[in-house]
Amino acid sequence: xxxxxxxxxxxxxxxxxxxxxxxxxxxxxxxxxxxxxxxxxxxxxxxxxxxxxxxxxxxxxxxxxxxxxxxxxxxxxxxxxxxxxxxxxxxxxxxxxxxxxxxxxxxxxxxxxxxxxxxxxxxxxxxxxxxxxxxxxxxxxxxxxxxxxxxxxxxxxxxxxxxxxxxxxxxxxxxxxxxxxxxxxxxxxxxxxxxxxxxxxxxxxxxxxxxx
Amino acid sequence: xxxxxxxxxxxxxxxxxxxxxxxxxxxxxxxxxxxxxxxxxxxxxxxxxxxxxxxxxxxxxxxxxxxxxxxxxxxxxxxxxxxxxxxxxxxxxxxxxxxxxxxxxxxxxxxxxxxxxxxxxxxxxxxxxxxxxxxxxxxxxxxxxxxxxxxxxxxxxxxxxxxxxxxxxxxxxxxxxxxxxxxxxxxxxxxxxxxxxxxxxxxxxxxxxxxx
Numbered sequence: 001x002x003x004x005x006x007x008x009x010x011x012x013x014x015x016x017x018x019x020x021x022x023x024x025x026x027x028x029x030x031x032x033x034x035x036x037x038x039x040x041x042x043x044x045x046x047x048x049x050x051x052x053x054x055x056x057x058x059x060x061x062x063x064x065x066x067x068x069x070x071x072x073x074x075x076x077x078x079x080x081x082x083x084x085x086x087x088x089x090x091x092x093x094x095x096x097x098x099x100x101x102x103x104x105x106x107x108x109x110x111x112x113x114x115x116x117x118x119x120x121x122x123x124x125x126x127x128x129x130x131x132x133x134x135x136x137x138x139x140x141x142x143x144x145x146x147x148x149x150x151x152x153x154x155x156x157x158x159x160x161x162x163x164x165x166x167x168x169x170x171x172x173x174x175x176x177x178x179x180x181x182x183x184x185x186x187x188x189x190x191x192x193x194x195x196x197x198x199x200x201x202x203x204x205x206x207x208x209x210x211x212x
Numbered sequence: 213x214x215x216x217x218x219x220x221x222x223x224x225x226x227x228x229x230x231x232x233x234x235x236x237x238x239x240x241x242x243x244x245x246x247x248x249x250x251x252x253x254x255x256x257x258x259x260x261x262x263x264x265x266x267x268x269x270x271x272x273x274x275x276x277x278x279x280x281x282x283x284x285x286x287x288x289x290x291x292x293x294x295x296x297x298x299x300x301x302x303x304x305x306x307x308x309x310x311x312x313x314x315x316x317x318x319x320x321x322x323x324x325x326x327x328x329x330x331x332x333x334x335x336x337x338x339x340x341x342x343x344x345x346x347x348x349x350x351x352x353x354x355x356x357x358x359x360x361x362x363x364x365x366x367x368x369x370x371x372x373x374x375x376x377x378x379x380x381x382x383x384x385x386x387x388x389x390x391x392x393x394x395x396x397x398x399x400x401x402x403x404x405x406x407x408x409x410x411x412x413x414x415x416x417x418x419x420x421x422x423x424x
Contacts, residue, residue, distance in 0.1 A: 008220070014410035019391055040391050078413035085409075092308040097405075099304040102389055106406050146416050147409060171412040173405060177314055179231055179252050187415050189408040193309075193385060194318050196401040197297075197359065198226035200383040201290035203399050204358050 009050045010077075015040060016047070017073040024066040032063040082107045084144060086169075088160050089151035090115040090123070090130050093175060097151060098126040108147065112139055133160075140167040147171045154178050161188070221262045222289075227252060228259070229285040236278040244275040294319045296356060298381075300372050301363035302327040302335070302342050305387060309363060310338040320359070324351055345372075352379040361385045362392075373400070 019039050023031050033044035033051075040047075051064075054076060074080050085103070087094055090113050098113060114133040115121055123130050131139065148164040150157055150172060157176030164172060165186050172188040174180050177195075182188050231251050235243050245256035245263075252259075263276075266288060286292050297315070299306055302325050310325060326345040327333055335342050343351065360376040362369055362384060369388030376384060377398050384400040386392050389407075394400050 010414050011407075011411040013414070014407045015391065017410070018389075018407070041393070076414065077410055078416065079410060081413075083409070083413060083416075092311040096304040096308040100405075102406050103409075106410070108406070108409055147412070149405075170416045171409070173408055173412075177230075179227065181253070187412045189412055191403060191405055191408060193312075193361075193403055194314050194320070195223075195226045195230070196385055196403060197295070197315075197320055197383070198229070198289055198291060198318070199223040200359070200385075200399045200401055201293075201295060202222050202225070202288065204290065204295075204382045 005053050009053060012042075012046075012050055013073055013077055014079075016050070017070060017077060017079065020066050020070045020073075024070070029066060030063040031066050031069075036064075079107060082109060083146055085110045085147040085149060086136070086140070086145055086164075087113040087149045087151065088115075088133060088136070088164070089153075089175075090117075090120050090125060091151065094151040095125055097149060098128060110149070111145070114139075133163075136163060137167055140169070145169055147173065150174045150176055150180075152176060217265050221265060224254075224258075224262055225285055225289055226291075228262070229282060229289060229291065232278050232282045232285075236282070241278060242275040243278050243281075248276075291319060294321060295358055297322045297359040297361060298348070298352070298357055298376075299325040299361045299363065300327075300345060300348070300376070301365075301387075302329075302332050302337065303363065306363040307337055309361060310340060322361070323357070326351075345375075348375060349379055352381070357381055359383045359385065361387070363387045366390050 016036065019036065020031065023035065023039065033047040037044040037047050054072065085108050087097055087110050090098070094113065094115070098110060103110060110128065113125065113128045113130050114136050115130050116133045120130050121132050146169065148169040150160050152160050154176045157174060157178050158180060161172055161174065161180050161182060165182060170186055172180065172182060172186065173191065174188055175191045177192055180188050180190070228248065231248065232243065235247065235251065245259040249256040249259050266284065297320050299309055299322050302310070306325065310322060315322065322340065325337065325340045325342050326348050327342050328345045332342050333344050358381065360381040362372050364372050366388045369386060369390050370392060373384055373386065373392050373394060377394060382398055384392065384394060384398065385403065386400055387403045389404055392400050392402070
């Protein structure tokens with residue numbers, strides 16, 4: 001097994017895995033931490049430190065072999081496999097998620113979508129027929145679904161997350177604006193545009209909008 | 213001015229500012245870093261260290277006065293003001309953003325939406341008439357728009373971000389799967405569900421899906 005990797009490091013590895021092939025597409029075989037850092041707006045020291053958790057990818061002063069580094073990162077992150085995903089909540093956001101073309105090419109396949117609204121249940125969206133959320137447990141029984149995407153209102157989100165966990169889902173992507181609780185061994189990531197905006201307003205100055 | 217605050221700390225402050233009022237709603241006036249940490253799934257030490265950048269909010273062993281801490285955090289983060297936002301890209305995702313009810317109550321007001329698709333331009337969505345993206349510079353001229361939300365395809369995103377920056381926008385919330393470049397003084401946050409998923413698959417084990 002790998003040593004204990006800080007979660008912030010694990011969160012940065014996919015960024016590296018995505019940026020490297022773009023550098024390779026310019027005909028390069030080797031990249032320095034300097035070049036990769038410039039591309040991503042992070043320091044070379046951070047890149048070297050992050051990658052050092054996984055052994056010596058590069059030699060001092062020689063840079064990283066791009067193809068080998070991408071392969072290793074994809075292996076470490078489990079990106080060489082297919083992953084099965086269910087979506088709960090098919091409002092405006094859930095519909096946008098179903099229509100998003102970025103998941104499948106990366107190996108994330110939404111195989112079922114659920115809602116509790118009678119008008120939404122039965123609709124076909126992006127090739128999937130929306131099911132009643134009551135059908136979630138029987139649909140997941142006996143098959144491996146690793147990932148749940150939660151796009152329900154805040155008040156319902158923790159209950160849905162608990163339901164997914166009880167069905168064996170190990171990873172939750174939560175779009176609801178709550179700090180979700182999951183048991184040990186289950187992982188959760190939050191997508192929260194309001195928090196992202198609030199972490200930028202700290203920096204924005206010299207504006208003449210009224211104080212409320 | 214405040215000392216140099218690490219960006220990761222600034223990113224966590226809105227999480228604290230949101231969780232604290234929920235604790236207060238249970239009738240409490242004071243919270244310990246232990247309680248807040250449990251609520252959020254982070255260590256008490258991290259909370260104490262993060263808050264220590266902004267002076268002494270609490271007394272050792274006594275906890276934090278919730279009301280005062282929330283007020284200070286909101287002041288620090290600029291959450292007591294109204295902020296003006298434009299959206300570029302009104303596909304499925306952009307529509308979901310316009311319909312999302314979570315921005316306005318937090319002081320983020322989307323005042324205009326732009327697209328380049330002739331069929332989308334002129335549509336009224338959530339009370340806004342979608343404008344041609346060519347009208348972006350004249351629409352922003354002479355008024356203060358601090359924030360741009362970018363929900364266009366990856367290939368167009370950097371160009372749109374450059375356009376927003378040239379119009380004086382200081383903060384970009386980017387939904388396109390690219391590592392966007394902005395000049396010094398402009399801030400960017402990325403919303404990228406694929407990267408979030410890829411940072412969880414590292415942890416998910418014991419699954420019997422085929423390797424691709």
